[in-house]
Amino acid sequence: MDVLGVIDLPASVILLLACIFLYVYYMSSTHGTFKKLEIPGPKPWPVLGNSIFAFKKGMFNTVVEGYRRFQHMGGMYGVYEGRTPILTVTDLDMLREIMVKQFNHFPNRRKYSTMDQPMIDKIMFNLEDDEWKNHRALLKPTLNPTRLKASYPRVEKLLRSMLDAMENKSKAQGGELDISLLIGCFCMDVIAGIGFDLDCNSIGNPKNDFLVKARNFLDTFGERTFAFALFVPPFVKHILDWLGIMIMPKKEVMFLREFTRRAIDVRRSGVGEKRGKEDFFQFMIDHSVVRDDKKENITAPSTRLLSLEELYGSSLTYFLAGYDTSAKGFFFSMYHLAMHPDCLQKAQEEVDEVLKGEFPNTDNVQNLKYIDMCIKESNRLLPLGPYVERRCSQDTTVLGRRIPAGMNIRVPIAGIHRDPNLYPNPECYNPENFSPEACKDRHPMAFLPFGAGPRACFGQPLAMLLMRVGMAAMIQRFHMKPCGKSEYPVRIIPMSDLVPEHGLWLSLTPRS
Ligand code: HEM
Numbered sequence: 001m002d003v004l005g006v007i008d009l010p011a012s013v014i015l016l017l018a019c020i021f022l023y024v025y026y027m028s029s030t031h032g033t034f035k036k037l038e039i040p041g042p043k044p045w046p047v048l049g050n051s052i053f054a055f056k057k058g059m060f061n062t063v064v065e066g067y068r069r070f071q072h073m074g075g076m077y078g079v080y081e082g083r084t085p086i087l088t089v090t091d092l093d094m095l096r097e098i099m100v101k102q103f104n105h106f107p108n109r110r111k112y113s114t115m116d117q118p119m120i121d122k123i124m125f126n127l128e129d130d131e132w133k134n135h136r137a138l139l140k141p142t143l144n145p146t147r148l149k150a151s152y153p154r155v156e157k158l159l160r161s162m163l164d165a166m167e168n169k170s171k172a173q174g175g176e177l178d179i180s181l182l183i184g185c186f187c188m189d190v191i192a193g194i195g196f197d198l199d200c201n202s203i204g205n206p207k208n209d210f211l212v213k214a215r216n217f218l219d220t221f222g223e224r225t226f227a228f229a230l231f232v233p234p235f236v237k238h239i240l241d242w243l244g245i246m247i248m249p250k251k252e253v254m255f256l257r258e259f260t261r262r263a264i265d266v267r268r269s270g271v272g273e274k275r276g277k278e279d280f281f282q283f284m285i286d287h288s289v290v291r292d293d294k295k296e297n298i299t300a301p302s303t304r305l306l307s308l309e310e311l312y313g314s315s316l317t318y319f320l321a322g323y324d325t326s327a328k329g330f331f332f333s334m335y336h337l338a339m340h341p342d343c344l345q346k347a348q349e350e351v352d353e354v355l356k357g358e359f360p361n362t363d364n365v366q367n368l369k370y371i372d373m374c375i376k377e378s379n380r381l382l383p384l385g386p387y388v389e390r391r392c393s394q395d396t397t398v399l400g401r402r403i404p405a406g407m408n409i410r411v412p413i414a415g416i417h418r419d420p421n422l423y424p425n426p427e428c429y430n431p432e433n434f435s436p437e438a439c440k441d442r443h444p445m446a447f448l449p450f451g452a453g454p455r456a457c458f459g460q461p462l463a464m465l466l467m468r469v470g471m472a473a474m475i476q477r478f479h480m481k482p483c484g485k486s487e488y489p490v491r492i493i494p495m496s497d498l499v500p501e502h503g504l505w506l507s508l509t510p511r512s
Contacts, residue, residue: 006292023047026083026233033085034078037404040070041078049080051230058494060386060414063088067415070239076401079176079410082230084110086389087403088410092445097398098390099445099453106390107455108132110408112224113237114247119257123456124312125321137312137424137457138306139286142280145459149362151194151279156359158193159469161203162186176483178503180331181206183470188214189325189444195280195318196263209255217252218324222497224248253316260315264290284314317458325384326463328498330470332490333378335504336429337471338480339488343431346370351475362465362471368472373431375467377447381429384498386414388451413448424448476511481506 027047034041041048054062067090070077075091075418089095098106108128115126127135141147148315162182170177185202188211192200202211224247228237240247267285288306306314337344356365365371392407403409418426422442423433450457457463474480482488485505493499 001351027231028083030083030085031080033080033410034087034219037078037402038225039076039078039087040073042069043067044080047082049082049084051081055495058496060492060498063386063410064414064418067419070255071415071419074401075399081492083233084229084280084408084417086408086410088387090412090415091399092416092443093401094401095445095452097409099411099451102396102398103453103455104408105393105396107393108391109390109455110389112225112230113232113234114221116237117241117246117248119246119253119312119410119439120134120316122249122310122316123320124314124317126392127313135306135310135314139280139284139458142283145362145461146459147280147283148465152362154193155190155466156361158186158189158203159360159473162470163473165203166478166508169228172297175483175507175509176505177508178485178505179334179474179508180327180500180504183334184323184327184330185211185246186470187466189331190326191318191322193275195322197279197281198263213252213255214319214323214418217249217256218320218497220252220402221248221320223495256316256319263315264311280318281315284311299363322459322462324497325457325464327377328384329379329463330467331504332382333375333467334471334474334480335376335490335506336378336381338506339482339486340429341428341444341481343374344475344480347374347471349473350476355472355476357476360476361468362469365465365472368468370431371468371471371475371477373434375471376434376447376449377429380417380423380433380447381427382498383413383417383449385449385451387412388448411448411451416446416448419446429510431470476506479511480506480508 020461024046028044031044031046031049044050045052053065057065066077066088068080069087071090075094076087076089079086079088087100093498110350111126111127115121120126124132124135124139162185165185166177166179166182173483182203185206188202189200192198192210200208200210201209228247237247246253263281265286267282268290284306288308290308290311337347347370350368355364388411390409390411392403392405392409394405396403396405404466416422445452450463451462483505485502486506487500487502490504491501493501
């Protein structure tokens with residue numbers, strides 16, 4: 001084909017160039033949004049927006065550096081993730097309005113293509129408006145203190161197996177251990193055990209199907225979500241839906257779904273009647289359309305029952321939201337502490353004095369105030385979610401600033417947690433940042449490891465319990481210190497969801 005009478009190109013090349021042009025134009029067509037709104041921000045690249053930095057340095061550092069650079073430019077700045085405009089709010093008062101006080105205007109999160117799909121769209125994280133509200137209210141009692149206490153004997157048994165496995169494994173490895181592996185197994189076994197009355201035995205067999213499938217799902221989830229958000233125009237998702245192609249790994253989703261289906265059958269057939277009556281799963285069944293009204297011990301019907309799809313979604317919520325986060329919260333908190341011998345000694349003295357040799361339980365760990373400070377400090381330095389998001393549901397004004405409907409709001413948790421105005425020497429580990437005096441005058445939005453407001457983390461009571469009892473039990477049982485393979489600060493696999501690149505190695509010796 002003759003182009004402007006100058007070059008002669010084959011039609012296929014012309015078509016390809018036209019497609020590239022249309023793609024670049026479409027993917028960049030939103031990149032003037034913040035200029036129009038007079039909101040500062042870094043200049044976007046065509047197609048990718050501002051994500052090049054995230055590719056090079058990872059999401060965590062991107063959030064911290066963006067916060068530092070734009071913090072003093074009016075309380076908010078705009079970036080583009082691919083073609084999606086994201087308004088990052090750095091002003092803490094404004095964040096309190098968005099997450100707490102004006103929650104009704106910001107009730108939902110961004111809809112990622114990877115999550116907005118049949119079979120996984122009923123995970124609580126994704127649900128919106130009334131569906132989310134009903135779901136959350138219905139499931140809230142599954143993690144109340146009475147239920148957690150009732151489940152504790154099972155947690156204790158698993159904790160003791162984890163400690164034994166740690167002792168044996170470290171002995172076999174010359175006194176050194178990567179604590180992240182066994183803590184991950186422990187958390188998976190706890191979620192499966194107290195959630196579903198399932199003996200998953202990851203501690204005994206870290207290669208079991210559950211752990212492997214959950215890990216695959218989580219790893220793939222992060223990668224595909226990012227890739228889709230950056231490069232793929234939204235309409236492609238609808239084409240894939242129409243063709244019945246799932247973006248997420250179908251095998252893993254089907255495995256967890258099939259497990260839930262079989263578990264429902266077992267409960268309904270009465271085989272599991274006596275076992276695990278208090279578990280999370282039984283509670284869900286009793287409040288779902290699959291409950292069997294003829295059976296005894298059914299709690300009063302709620303005004304709104306869970307559908308079968310929501311029941312599957314809730315099971316996935318527990319496995320996917322619960323296992324990985326609690327594991328990371330626990331192993332990073334333990335590792336940070338072990339890398340600071342003075343702090344570890346103080347924690348050890350507290351554990352010995354408060355527990356007096358008694359094994360940790362739901363009651364006695366409430367008095368471990370220093371351990372709590374250490375957990376908070378670790379979650380400050382390395383928040384598991386470097387940011388969270390909300391979506392504005394209608395045009396609104398927040399402390400005099402206009403926010404248009406549909407805008408995605410980013411809460412830069414990692415940046416806030418490393419702000420020197422809030423935490424002196426923010427890069428250093430210092431549990432004293434959470435002494436009662438230090439916390440007294442700090443802004444309530446200055447520490448957000450579990451988010452804030454009505455959409456804050458649903459699993460916080462369980463996560464806190466596991467971190468407290470887990471750390472106390474390890475401190476009670478072992479002397480811990482850095483070893484040759486220890487790495488500090490921990491190196492994280494770039495673009496991963498805070499996965500330590502070389503494990504978390506410590507020297508472990510049993511205390512006499
Ligand atoms: C140390 C452990 C954990 C951390 C640091 C953590 C952190 C978070 C964060 C930052 C959010 C977003 C909050 C927001 O948008 O404001 C969240 C949401 C959520 N978390 Fe956790 N989490 C942990 C453990 C758990 C556990 C054990 C479970 C379940 C058993 C869980 C279930 C959820 C659910 C369902 C949501 C979505 C809540 C909603 O949309 O209403 N999390 N978590």
